[in-house]
Amino acid sequence: MSTTAMKDEDPRPALSRQRVVQAAIQHADSAGLDGLTMRKVAEMLQAAPMSLYRHVSNRDDLIDAMIDVLFGEIALPLGSAHWKTAMRDRALSLRDLLARHRWAIGLMESRRRPGPANLRHHDAVIGKLRSAGFDVEMVAHAYSVLDGYIYGFALTRMSIPFDTTDEMAAMAQDMFEPWPANDYPNLAEFVTDHVMKPGYDYREEFEYGLDLILNGLEEALAG
Amino acid sequence: MSTTAMKDEDPRPALSRQRVVQAAIQHADSAGLDGLTMRKVAEMLQAAPMSLYRHVSNRDDLIDAMIDVLFGEIALPLGSAHWKTAMRDRALSLRDLLARHRWAIGLMESRRRPGPANLRHHDAVIGKLRSAGFDVEMVAHAYSVLDGYIYGFALTRMSIPFDTTDEMAAMAQDMFEPWPANDYPNLAEFVTDHVMKPGYDYREEFEYGLDLILNGLEEALAG
DNA sequence: ACCCGCCTGTGTACATTGTACGCGCCAAGA
DNA sequence: TCTTGGCGCGTACAATGTACACAGGCGGGT
Numbered sequence: 309m310s311t312t313a314m315k316d317e318d319p320r321p322a323l324s325r326q327r328v329v330q331a332a333i334q335h336a337d338s339a340g341l342d343g344l345t346m347r348k349v350a351e352m353l354q355a356a357p358m359s360l361y362r363h364v365s366n367r368d369d370l371i372d373a374m375i376d377v378l379f380g381e382i383a384l385p386l387g388s389a390h391w392k393t394a395m396r397d398r399a400l401s402l403r404d405l406l407a408r409h410r411w412a413i414g415l416m417e418s419r420r421r422p423g424p425a426n427l428r429h430h431d432a433v434i435g436k437l438r439s440a441g442f443d444v445e446m447v448a449h450a451y452s453v454l455d456g457y458i459y460g461f462a463l464t465r466m467s468i469p470f471d472t473t474d475e476m477a478a479m480a481q482d483m484f485e486p487w488p489a490n491d492y493p494n495l496a497e498f499v500t501d502h503v504m505k506p507g508y509d510y511r512e513e514f515e516y517g518l519d520l521i522l523n524g525l526e527e528a529l530a531g
Numbered sequence: 532m533s534t535t536a537m538k539d540e541d542p543r544p545a546l547s548r549q550r551v552v553q554a555a556i557q558h559a560d561s562a563g564l565d566g567l568t569m570r571k572v573a574e575m576l577q578a579a580p581m582s583l584y585r586h587v588s589n590r591d592d593l594i595d596a597m598i599d600v601l602f603g604e605i606a607l608p609l610g611s612a613h614w615k616t617a618m619r620d621r622a623l624s625l626r627d628l629l630a631r632h633r634w635a636i637g638l639m640e641s642r643r644r645p646g647p648a649n650l651r652h653h654d655a656v657i658g659k660l661r662s663a664g665f666d667v668e669m670v671a672h673a674y675s676v677l678d679g680y681i682y683g684f685a686l687t688r689m690s691i692p693f694d695t696t697d698e699m700a701a702m703a704q705d706m707f708e709p710w711p712a713n714d715y716p717n718l719a720e721f722v723t724d725h726v727m728k729p730g731y732d733y734r735e736e737f738e739y740g741l742d743l744i745l746n747g748l749e750e751a752l753a754g
Numbered sequence: 755a756c757c758c759g760c761c762t763g764t765g766t767a768c769a770t771t772g773t774a775c776g777c778g779c780c781a782a783g784a
Numbered sequence: 785t786c787t788t789g790g791c792g793c794g795t796a797c798a799a800t801g802t803a804c805a806c807a808g809g810c811g812g813g814t
Binding site: 413414418420421422424427434438445447448449453455456457458459460461462463464465467482483484486487491492493494495497498501502503513514516517521523524525528 | 636637640641643644645647650651653654655657658661667668670671672675676678679680681682683684685686687688690702705706707709710714715716717718720721724725726736737739740743744746747748751
């Protein structure tokens with residue numbers, strides 16, 4: 309059916325901006341932002357490095373496009389739900405996104421050329437808050453503290469993956485090993501008594517702070 | 532007096548790990564992390580690039596050392612002040628530090644080999660909270676939400692410098708320009724009515740969220 | 755049918771970067 | 785005086801982003 313090939317299987321479908329961006333996201337997910345090289349992305353698509361530049365003007369443009377795809381994946385607060393549950397769902401959705409795409413944490417909020425999905429997302433969030441009774445100033449407060457917390461949590465707690473408690477313990481061991489024991493008694497107590505406990509899950513930790521902030525905003529809105 | 536030079540002025544004092552790290556910090560402050568190349572640092576010290584490697588094992592080791600110097604600059608909560616004012620001062624100190632050294636925002640909390648100043652800082656913060664009556668679990672909650680917010684605010688609000696309202700307006704113009712007007716009404720209202728107002732200062736914004744969180748923690752501690 | 759111009763994929767080439775390797779120098783100890 | 789160890793450095797190489805020019809094919813106008 310294709311105009312370019314009548315054969316049953318085309319081993320190399322045509323390049324396109326979308327395919328380049330998708331491949332780049334997939335590679336960044338597994339290799340990180342440093343591992344994201346034009347040559348690797350080209351290899352994934354079985355193309356020559358320079359071919360990418362027909363669809364992407366340079367590496368920065370590629371990253372801009374990748375980020376906008378991610379913004380499109382965040383759940384938008386569009387329904388008629390209460391602002392608090394809408395913001396909560398949106399926060400969890402964004403946190404999950406940042407967990408899937410750790411390389412994006414420092415990039416989502418610093419784009420100089422935000423894409424349409426980016427703008428649409430912010431527009432929807434602001435709209436939800438405005439229609440819930442937040443005046444413009446309160447929207448600024450709420451957005452600032454919520455996004456600050458969400459991105460900051462991702463940055464500080466999810467930047468290194470702890471899949472098992474054992475990995476965690478090993479890492480803690482490595483961190484303390486070069487230094488004399490008992491130099492940091494409070495830190496040592498904290499690590500042994502809390503972080504290394506089997507039940508530790510950063511998901512619960514995230515929701516504790518999130519609810520603390522949402523409750524604070526609710527009080528401020530009412531007061 | 533020096534054993535290496537009797538002349539009045541030595542145009543090129545000896546290299547040392549400290550001098551290399553200081554020069555690197557200074558350069559990163561003005562050129563960012565991408566601008567931080569071994570060759571530039573060497574140039575600042577009037578040395579050859581490879582000379583740095585006698586004092587720093589590689590670029591990552593250099594960055595580790597730079598970060599630990601920064602941790603040493605954060606005001607420690609050591610006095611007998613109330614935990615709330617101690618945490619507030621520490622937060623403001625950390626925010627100012629991140630404003631002075633924007634390149635460090637993504638790095639402070641992701642070091643695999645934390646230096647002594649890093650560990651000492653965390654130890655002091657945890658100690659302050661513990662002695663104020665926080666149990667280990669509440670320390671985890673408090674530290675997580677506070678640091679999340681502080682680093683996240685730095686990441687989301689200070690990643691691009693807005694020194695004047697005019698620059699701000701120009702940037703907003705650039706961001707909207709490629710897209711059809713009225714596609715994002717809530718966002719447009721927000722930008723014109725709030726962000727571009729002359730009095731906008733992210734410092735006040737930071738303290739609003741900070742106090743909201745501190746008050747929430749105080750309630751949780753009492754309840 | 756033919757040609758012409760554009761669009762896409764590509765090969766080559768170069769500047770920039772981190773850093774391995776080994777040489778020379780100089781001071782301090784034997 | 786001879787040796788040794790550390791320090792500064794010149795050279796070299798691999799990885800990376802990307803400028804430039806070229807080829808092949810497809811479509812539209814004649």
